[in-house]
Amino acid sequence: MPETFFLVGEFSRLTHLSAKTLRHYHDVELLVPALIDPLTGYRHYTPDQIPDAQLIRRLRDVRMPVPHIRDVLTTTDPNTRNTLISEHLDQLKRDLAATATALLSLHQMLHHTDPALAVTYRPGTQENALVLTDEVGHDDLAPWAGEVFPRLFTAAQALQVAPSGVGGALYSGDWFTGQDAAVTALLPVTAAPAAGDEGTDLDVQVRVLESQPYAIAVHRGPYADIDRTYGALGEHVHAEGIAAPGPIRENYLVSPAETDDPGSLCTEVCWPITHIPA
Numbered sequence: 001m002p003e004t005f006f007l008v009g010e011f012s013r014l015t016h017l018s019a020k021t022l023r024h025y026h027d028v029e030l031l032v033p034a035l036i037d038p039l040t041g042y043r044h045y046t047p048d049q050i051p052d053a054q055l056i057r058r059l060r061d062v063r064m065p066v067p068h069i070r071d072v073l074t075t076t077d078p079n080t081r082n083t084l085i086s087e088h089l090d091q092l093k094r095d096l097a098a099t100a101t102a103l104l105s106l107h108q109m110l111h112h113t114d115p116a117l118a119v120t121y122r123p124g125t126q127e128n129a130l131v132l133t134d135e136v137g138h139d140d141l142a143p144w145a146g147e148v149f150p151r152l153f154t155a156a157q158a159l160q161v162a163p164s165g166v167g168g169a170l171y172s173g174d175w176f177t178g179q180d181a182a183v184t185a186l187l188p189v190t191a192a193p194a195a196g197d198e199g200t201d202l203d204v205q206v207r208v209l210e211s212q213p214y215a216i217a218v219h220r221g222p223y224a225d226i227d228r229t230y231g232a233l234g235e236h237v238h239a240e241g242i243a244a245p246g247p248i249r250e251n252y253l254v255s256p257a258e259t260d261d262p263g264s265l266c267t268e269v270c271w272p273i274t275h276i277p278a
């Protein structure tokens with residue numbers, strides 16, 4: 001029995017992929033015609049290409065990039081194929097959650113008036129801390145924090161020092177402008193480890209944080225809205241004429257490690273100041 005071939009028009013009807021889309025998938029070598037007539041240039045497809053075409057359409061519907069679809073199609077291992085698809089769907093769910101958070105943030109900004117900002121002041125005290133500094137972009141901050149803070153707590157156990165407060169981070173002015181990607185995660189501890197005891201995580205360092213007074217505002221809710229707390233606190237500090245150079249500190253009173261609800265997050269934003277106003 002001769003092999004069955006479909007021209008583009010018929011294959012489009014079978015797969016619901018337009019001729020333009022089929023031409024693009026040919027160009028990027030995602031769905032290559034089984035036969036191209038050397039005289040007419042007509043492209044021909046076979047029945048066994050229909051399942052691939054249907055899978056491609058569905059993967060594109062869930063925004064899978066073409067190179068990833070190519071990996072799905074070329075693998076012969078069903079487990080590998082399922083893993084590739086599952087990883088993409090997990091990323092898509094994260095992207096959709098981030099979009100929903102951004103929409104909620106915009107809605108609240110447009111339709112709700114912010115309550116008056118409560119600002120408190122904290123005098124500077126010298127602190128012992130375990131710190132880890134890394135180059136971190138804005139988009140990578142959340143997964144980095146999820147990895148680095150467990151390391152700090154593990155290092156504290158290894159060094160036999162107790163945490164004296166919640167985890168936090170220091171952000172320089174250059175980090176916000178994008179000129180420098182360095183972020184320092186920190187964990188205050190009750191005492192400095194014994195001299196010469198560096199622990200097992202060589203990236204974790206022992207540091208004495210010098211005395212620095214702060215103006216503090218508590219941000220409740222998702223990090224997507226924390227810029228509004230920054231704006232209000234920074235405006236207050238500058239209006240009082242007490243803004244000081246140095247990194248802004250965030251203390252994570254309730255972090256993603258304690259809750260899956262972004263609305264339950266609680267973060268202290270600590271703005272360095274020259275002095276506590278009378």
